[in-house]
Amino acid sequence: MNAEDLDLVYxxxxxxxxxxxxxxxxxxxxxxxxxxxxxxxxxxxxTLAIADAEADLTGA
Amino acid sequence: MTxxxxxxxxxxxxxxxxxxxxxxxxxxxxxTLLEQHLTVAAGSRATGISRRTLQLLARSGVTDEVMQIAIxxxxxxxxxxxxxxxxxxxxxxxxxxxxxxxLKQDLFEEMIVRAVAAQPLIDLRWGHRVxxxxxxxxxVSLSVNTSGxxxxxxxxxxxxxxxxxxxxxxxxxxALQGLRYQTRxxxxxxxxxxxxxxxxxxxxxxxxxxxQGTVIMHQQPHDLWRIDFGVPVGEQIGxxxxxxxxxxxxxxxxxxxxxxxxxDMVWSGDYTASSASLESYRHGRVFFAGDAAHLVPIxxxxxxxxxxxxxxxxxxxxxxxxxxxxxxxxxDTYSLERAEGTRQNLAKAGIGAEVIAAYSPxxxxxxxxxxxxxxxxQPSLKSLLNHRTTDANVYPRSLLDMWAPAGGExxxxxxxxxxxxxxxxxxxxxxxxxxxxxxxxxxxxxxxDAPPAEPLAAEPPPGLGELLGLSLxxxxxxxxxxxxxxxxxxxxxxxYLLRPDRYVMAHRDGEGIDDVLTAxxxxxxxxxxxxETTT
Numbered sequence: 001m002n003a004e005d006l007d008l009v010y011x012x013x014x015x016x017x018x019x020x021x022x023x024x025x026x027x028x029x030x031x032x033x034x035x036x037x038x039x040x041x042x043x044x045x046x047t048l049a050i051a052d053a054e055a056d057l058t059g060a
Numbered sequence: 061m062t063x064x065x066x067x068x069x070x071x072x073x074x075x076x077x078x079x080x081x082x083x084x085x086x087x088x089x090x091x092t093l094l095e096q097h098l099t100v101a102a103g104s105r106a107t108g109i110s111r112r113t114l115q116l117l118a119r120s121g122v123t124d125e126v127m128q129i130a131i132x133x134x135x136x137x138x139x140x141x142x143x144x145x146x147x148x149x150x151x152x153x154x155x156x157x158x159x160x161x162x163l164k165q166d167l168f169e170e171m172i173v174r175a176v177a178a179q180p181l182i183d184l185r186w187g188h189r190v191x192x193x194x195x196x197x198x199x200v201s202l203s204v205n206t207s208g209x210x211x212x213x214x215x216x217x218x219x220x221x222x223x224x225x226x227x228x229x230x231x232x233x234x235a236l237q238g239l240r241y242q243t244r245x246x247x248x249x250x251x252x253x254x255x256x257x258x259x260x261x262x263x264x265x266x267x268x269x270x271x272q273g274t275v276i277m278h279q280q281p282h283d284l285w286r287i288d289f290g291v292p293v294g295e296q297i298g299x300x301x302x303x304x305x306x307x308x309x310x311x312x313x314x315x316x317x318x319x320x321x322x323x324d325m326v327w328s329g330d331y332t333a334s335s336a337s338l339e340s341y342r343h344g345r346v347f348f349a350g351d352a353a354h355l356v357p358i359x360x361x362x363x364x365x366x367x368x369x370x371x372x373x374x375x376x377x378x379x380x381x382x383x384x385x386x387x388x389x390x391x392d393t394y395s396l397e398r399a400e401g402t403r404q405n406l407a408k409a410g411i412g413a414e415v416i417a418a419y420s421p422x423x424x425x426x427x428x429x430x431x432x433x434x435x436x437x438q439p440s441l442k443s444l445l446n447h448r449t450t451d452a453n454v455y456p457r458s459l460l461d462m463w464a465p466a467g468g469e470x471x472x473x474x475x476x477x478x479x480x481x482x483x484x485x486x487x488x489x490x491x492x493x494x495x496x497x498x499x500x501x502x503x504x505x506x507x508x509d510a511p512p513a514e515p516l517a518a519e520p521p522p523g524l525g526e527l528l529g530l531s532l533x534x535x536x537x538x539x540x541x542x543x544x545x546x547x548x549x550x551x552x553x554x555x556y557l558l559r560p561d562r563y564v565m566a567h568r569d570g571e572g573i574d575d576v577l578t579a580x581x582x583x584x585x586x587x588x589x590x591x592e593t594t595t
Contacts, residue, residue: 030429038440 061212066092068378069202069215071190072222073100075165076350076367078172080219082120083375085181086498087530087560089382091219093182094204096189100169102327105247107162107278107286108133108361112452112476113368114157115493115562120175123157126168129281130161134259138445140431141266142316146442149260155479156491160361160449162259162278164249164286168364190222193231200345217378218346221367224334226352232343236355238336238406243417244297245331246289250310252323253283263416263445265431269312272424274416277313284326287313290417301330333357333417335410337402341395347374354402359412360449362405369453369561370398376499376530376560385529389586393460401453408451415444452476459586460559462566462576477503477562482537489540493562499531501558502573506538527580530560 001009013032020028040046068084070077073095081093109130114123135149150159176182188211192203200218204211220228229235256262256279264275274290289309291300299305306328314323337354341347350367374394380386418424430441454475455461461475480492482505492503526532539553554569557576566576 026425027429027432030425031433034426034429034433034441035438038438 061210063201063212063214066213066215067382068092068217068219069094069200069213070219070221071202071228072220072226072350072352073097073173073184074169074221074223074350074367075106075172075364076352076371077219077221078169078176079116079368079371080221080349080375081176081182081184081371082117082122082172082179083372083561084379085179086119087376087379088181089375089379090181091183092213092215093176093184094188094190095184095186096222098186100166100173102166105329105331106165106168106358106361106364107280108160108365108449109163109168110361110365110449110451111155111157111159111479113365114161115477115479116368116372117172117175118493119498120172120179122172122175125171125174126161126163127157129167130163131259131279131281132158133160133162133261133449134257135261136446137260137262138442139262139264139267140435141264141268143435145431145434145445146439147260148442148446154481156493157479162280162286164280164284165364167281190228193218193228195232195344195346216345217382219374219378220346220348220352221350221371222352224351224355226348228346229338229348229352232346234338234343234348236336236338238334238355243293243333243413243419244291244300245333245417246291246300246306246309246328247331248287248289248306248310248328249280249284249326250287250314250323251283251326252285252314252319253321254285254314254317254319256317265427265445267313267316269316270309274418275313276416288331289313293421297330301328303328331358333359333413333419335406335413337399337406339399341370341398342391347378347391347394349374349398353398354405356402356405357409357413357417359416360409362409366398366401366405366453369401372561373398379560380528380530383529385526386583387586390528390583393458397453397455397458397460400455400457404453411444455563459583460563460565460580462557462579475564477556477558477564481540483540485536492537495535495537496558496562497531497533499533499560500527501556502532502534503556503558504534504536505553505556506536507553508539527577528583 017025037046068089068091070081070091070093073093077093081091084091109126114126117123133150135147137147138145153159176184187207189205190202191205194201199214199216202213202215204213220226222228258279262277266272267275269275270289272292276288278286280286287310291297307325310323310325334355335357338348341349341353349370351363353370356362356366377390377394381388381391414423415427418427430444434441452475477492477496481489482492483489484495554567555573556567557565557573559565565580566573
């Protein structure tokens with residue numbers, strides 16, 4: 001993904017997170033994660049991304 | 061006090077202990093089985109008997125008895141609240157036995173106890189509780205409590221099958237390692253006439269009958285239904301276990317299903333999904349099997365079935381060593397193989413625990429997300445929620461796996477003798493598993509529908525009548541296509557060497573199998589694999 005695509009996708013995600021009611025943001029992110037996992041054909045990259053996302057939050 | 065000297069002592073009835081005793085007896089080796097209770101344990105506990113277990117227990121006659129009343133599992137159905145997510149019916153598969161049949165564990169144990177009692181080589185002693193033990197270089201001393209007073213026994217070998225709270229394990233200072241999930245389940249057997257498609261395993265996520273929890277239903281013989289209720293976080297298990305509370309949950313579930321007739325509660329208990337294992341299943345002359353060695357979450361039927369697998373895996377190896385056919389290195393393979401089996405079982409059952417038990421707020425969130433997406437637009441997530449039934453373990457790193465000259469991968473089913481329909485040398489057609497003996501088998505398989513194979517000589521050539529101190533039978537068959545045209549499970553053309561527990565040690569297509577026999581025979585003098593296991 002190039003920088004231009006990243007800008008577009010990031011903005012779309014930010015706008016969606018603004019529209020989703022605050023109590024539903026967790027569910028929104030969980031659904032998004034599952035959809036991205038299904039779309040990905042690289043389990044290794046997904047596993048690394050899970051570890052990266054967890055780092056700093058649990059000390060893992 | 062007089063010390064009674066015994067060869068092999070099995071501590072604890074239950075699937076692992078009975079399987080080990082039967083496996084030994086089938087190979088002509090005697091044992092003494094000590095069970096602290098006076099009857100089999102009550103209640104459902106395990107509900108699914110796997111094809112592999114049915115194959116292993118066929119020789120003892122247990123399988124025929126099981127199949128007379130057990131209910132084959134025919135598929136899986138899942139609901140979110142009351143909305144159906146999917147109904148997957150199990151496709152017809154070739155072979156003699158279904159993949160899994162439903163039968164309450166206490167009924168199963170009554171059947172296996174009858175087979176044990178009929179075996180003159182098994183001395184089954186009820187009401188014998190092991191209170192203390194001491195490990196010595198030449199055996200294990202046992203202090204046993206009975207209604208007639210204390211007994212002193214000394215066993216050459218001890219097989220420990222005394223369950224998840226193993227007293228012997230504790231006495232030896234050993235502990236299971238692993239994660240204990242937090243979600244508790246109320247488990248109950250109810251007798252009711254329900255107008256539901258037979259043999260379908262049903263699961264509800266967040267149903268009105270158990271909000272924020274899970275409900276699983278398995279049909280059992282005799283109009284019994286096993287119902288598991290996941291207890292939502294925050295609810296006290298003591299309160300949930302009270303008879304009135306269990307009845308209220310059952311009432312709500314049956315009402316949700318539209319049941320209008322009466323029902324009876326036959327039994328209830330509780331269960332915590334657990335995942336843990338000993339590091340080694342052999343400690344010198346002491347072996348651990350079943351729940352004493354490992355705990356596997358119930359989802360998928362890997363508890364009882366892995367216990368039976370343990371028992372038969374150990375039995376032939378111990379019989380071989382006792383007969384002087386192999387060095388104690390063969391006993392080390394028991395621990396290495398079955399600990400690997402536990403790792404595989406935990407990996408498969410773990411996803412069931414994540415989805416079904418959903419033991420943390422995060423797990424519940426993710427399951428909710430998966431369910432909501434399945435309802436909308438992502439049927440591919442179904443596999444997460446679907447049932448993963450128990451399957452045979454594979455041991456590609458075991459020194460007993462000589463599948464191909466250069467190693468190589470294969471489907472797990474190919475490592476275990478399947479229920480192939482074959483034509484025997486005398487022209488008779490039957491299932492291969494019916495003709496396998498208790499010892500090793502040298503199997504020669506011809507092309508499908510080949511003319512009846514000439515029987516191999518009744519007398520094996522010199523040096524081939526026995527392997528590792530156990531009998532070696534030679535069997536020649538040709539494959540037969542079943543009426544549904546499906547392929548044969550786990551068997552193709554070539555020569556096979558089959559272990560007593562029906563694992564395929566080696567397969568050679570178009571070549572001799574002498575290299576395998578030579579390698580196996582070398583086990584008679586093999587050094588111990590792990591110094592830890594010989595302490």
